Amino acid sequence: MTNCQMEGAWWRAQVITFYKETNEVEIRYVDYGGYDRVKIDSLRQIRSDFVTLPFQGAEVLLDNIAPLPGEDRFSAEATSALEEMTRGAALLAQVSNYDNNTGLPLVQLWNMVGDEVILVNRSLAERGLGVWVDGF
Numbered sequence: 001m002t003n004c005q006m007e008g009a010w011w012r013a014q015v016i017t018f019y020k021e022t023n024e025v026e027i028r029y030v031d032y033g034g035y036d037r038v039k040i041d042s043l044r045q046i047r048s049d050f051v052t053l054p055f056q057g058a059e060v061l062l063d064n065i066a067p068l069p070g071e072d073r074f075s076a077e078a079t080s081a082l083e084e085m086t087r088g089a090a091l092l093a094q095v096s097n098y099d100n101n102t103g104l105p106l107v108q109l110w111n112m113v114g115d116e117v118i119l120v121n122r123s124l125a126e127r128g129l130g131v132w133v134d135g136f
Contacts, residue, residue: 078129
């Protein structure tokens with residue numbers, strides 16, 4: 001467990017991978033969510049009393065949406081659209097299943113836009129940023 005500075009604030013992070021050739025690490029923000037690759041000298045030792053606090057973020061996968069055919073991950077455009085639809089919004093995440101490979105929760109993510117409730121998962125597919133996959 002470590003601290004990493006992001007946008008002028010310090011965030012708790014967990015080191016996932018060390019890249020010796022570039023002196024960088026891949027980290028997971030345990031309270032904020034998300035991953036990043038940063039120089040190792042940008043990390044600071046965390047106070048021991050912060051290590052005992054439970055993580056505030058939960059890693060989940062969106063259900064019923066897959067990357068476009070022939071792709072193994074979502075595009076930067078899809079990621080930006082997801083961030084645009086969710087940043088700063090009060091969302092509802094409904095666990096619909098669990099991923100067989102990772103054990104992570106699969107969620108339906110709902111957002112209120114004006115007077116309309118939208119399913120973020122389906123909106124990504126409707127925008128052509130992913131493929132809708134019917135559940136079992």
